[in-house]
Amino acid sequence: MPQNKHDTGDLLLGFLGGGMMAEAIIRGILGKKVLKPDSIYVCELLEHRREALSTFGVKTTDTASSMLERCNVVILAVKPDVVPLVLGQISSIKPKSQDHTLYVSICAGVTLEALCPPLEEKKMWVRVMPNQPCVVGEAASAFAMNERCSAKHRQIVNQLLGACGAVVEVPEKNLDAVTGLSGSGPAFVFMMIEAMTDAGVRKGLLRTVASKLAAQTVLGAAKMALEFPERHPAELRNRVESPGGTTIAGTVALESGGFRAAVINAVSQATDRSEELGKHK
CATH class of the missing domain: 1.10.3730.10 (ProC C-terminal domain-like)
Structure with a gap:
């Protein structure tokens, strides 16, 4: 793995879930040339979705472990009821391989505390509320970061989400208002x-x-x-x-x-x- 994992050229982006929102974000990132296709990995269980996403030139798999060990930015793009299972998969990865990994959740209603409980090892988490116009590259997204995140992580989130529309940072307590508005x-x-x-x-x-x-x-x-x-x-x-x-x-x-x-x-x-x-x- 690169020593400075969040230099733009070293960024390896993984998606847990390959639904329409994941596809929309991938379209934006590739369209704005933020990353090259071979820097993006998608873990998706449905074969027809893997086939659809592979047409973008990204790498697809139905196994999370190899992707999680490889990528330094991981976006959770699954339904909220699947999040506990996915968090278990993340926790199973050896700590040394995820010390610098940035995790980004676009799962509606799942709080930063739920993503990273106080008694567990602290990881870098960002919670994002995108909206449906993401699918046409005109999202209005808001995000909140936990205390482990840095200015560099803020830059990465702005860069990735900014490829899909407008993005703002808000305190997590305001994300319900973001949900109601955008x-x-x-x-x-x-x-x-x-x-x-x-x-x-x-x-x-x-x-x-x-x-x-x-x-x-x-x-x-x-x-x-x-x-x-x-x-x-x-x-x-x-x-x-x-x-x-x-x-x-x-x-x-x-x-x-x-x-x-x-x-x-x-x-x-x-x-x-x-x-x-x-x-x-």
Whole structure:
């Protein structure tokens, strides 16, 4: 193994689980040329998934031990109920081979304490909350690190996740709010696109035309908000609203329908549910 295991050129990335989120991250990493295919390993039990992932040029296996011993960054991309089994596999690796390994979990609701219990040997763990748009390279991801992680580990996480979209670091206590906002948020946006499409159809547009216009409108507005972060969203909205015009008539209708309150409540309710689910894990 290389002496400085986290130099970019020496990074060997392993995935425990080869589902769609793992594939999306691999696509981003390879697309942005963060790593070469022969630096990525995937452990996946399903043969058809191994075959699909091997088309990217990455190395695949159905056995975790060899991959865990080889890689210096390991991403857990399994369902939450499989995590205890996977943690057992990680613990079975000889300590000398994992002293410098960085472990990253994208498993929803699994806390850093659950990943690395206080009474067990401390490993370097990062907990990540990505969201579904990761599959199109536009993820909104947030992560929290345990106390063993360093600035170098932060750089690695930003580099890997940044290949798939936007990434921010937050205290772990805020990850439930992240789940409610960006984790559940795409569903809320899809509802808005659906409603805008229906409105267009109601007023005479073909559904295919209305759907395309609605989705592109959301995409364009989001891009403006990202590219002009110094401008409050209300300012950007005001720039569209002409005195006595069509847009102000529409925003008044949204206000009278409780639009903002409904969105705030949706994110708050999703956050509360995330907290509830976390208590039962």
